[in-house]
Amino acid sequence: MLMSEQSIKFKSDSNIAFNEEHWQKMNYNTGCYEKRFANSQDHYDNLELERQRAYQLRNKSLLNMEKLLVDFETHFKENGGNVLWARDVNDAQEMILEIVNKRDNQGVIRSNSAVLDEIKLDALFADKKFPYYEGSIARYILKAASQAPYHPVYHTLNFSKEEINGVLNEHYKLKLGSTSKQMISFIRYQINQDLKKIDICITGANFLLSDVGGVVLVENEGNILKSCTSAKIHIVVAGIDKVISSVEDLSIVLPLLSAYANGHGMTAVNSITVGPSKNRQGPEQMYVILLDNNRTNILENEVIRQSLSCIHCGACISVCPIYKNIGGNTYNAPYIGPIGSVMAPLMFGLEEYQHLASLCSLCGRCTEVCPVKIPIENLIIENRCLITEKRVGNAKYEALVKSMISHCKSRKKMDCPQWLKKLEIKQMVSKSAFTKRTMPELAPKSFNQLSKE
């Protein structure tokens, strides 16, 4: 089979990203995260117990997902909201367009949420006639720089302060040499101005509460809350995996999310919205679009289903050695890093994204840091098994694997000359693997020969 378009793009993007300067920047930034994370552990007397609770809570939610979603729908509708069920990206896009086109809309603002990238919201509104605004500081910078988020929490991780200043100077004439405070104030002011012009806000959701029909939104800036209260219509797009059973569960997952995302005891702004406003201080209408987009297929696999427990704290990404080398944009998917390597192939196509399953050295650091105890490297191995089982692999590669197996089974072949072994290994491993590394020397004699001697 030919290499997929995604994997060709990945090869060239990762080759560009893989350089000393990028590595140093990533290593420094992720190092800062590790220090903050280490400090955050002091907030807990027994962190392990809390992680165990979170693991059980999320697993229970996955196993009862159908009932929890129906209960969420019932309660949210009782509160005056609307619930729509989207099978895939097309469904979600059509639903959003229908809501937006129903009114003479002055403008739409969006929050920074991976699920909005999953449904390709920017492309959906690219040629529409109404203004479309970014509602978060990071996305404001990224839009000007024409880039996608580099990390689910530290969206502009790949930019230095000076580079951000350069982008803002180029696009908005903000003076060079501005401090971080000045840059943030400038963007905040712009967003506040945009908020005066909008009718509709579109956000994701961190959790959906089944018992009260609530949507939980977690942020550091307060811009999501401002957007929701300024808009006349609030559209929420949420993966069906976001549902949890009770508002009480938040006492476990919210502090963990905050500690593992940015090392804080609690994120600055946590909102629960249970439907449209009854006193005109918020949106007149609320819609929650429950997005499947292959999540039910993932649920069917007993091993891989655990990936849907993810609370998107980004910890596994921050500690991943592969991510530090190749960065976030090379994944070319809304979910990146180790958990992205599990989810993207299953959500967006095993054939197109199968190369992501190879992006793992199985060091296990991601599993160590996951607050909800997802055994990420096992799930990556499971993905590799699925790829092999479905024989979506390259025919040449499969022939090589066969010859390798026959080789390993034969003592005589294993004792072949060193030059022949080297040649075979070079055939097995992609050529690009040796453009930046040298192949280690092989032992002159096999173990069998040494043992005989």
Ligand code: SF4
């Ligand atoms: S897999 Fe775990 S560590 Fe990674 S983003 Fe999800 S919850 Fe965080």
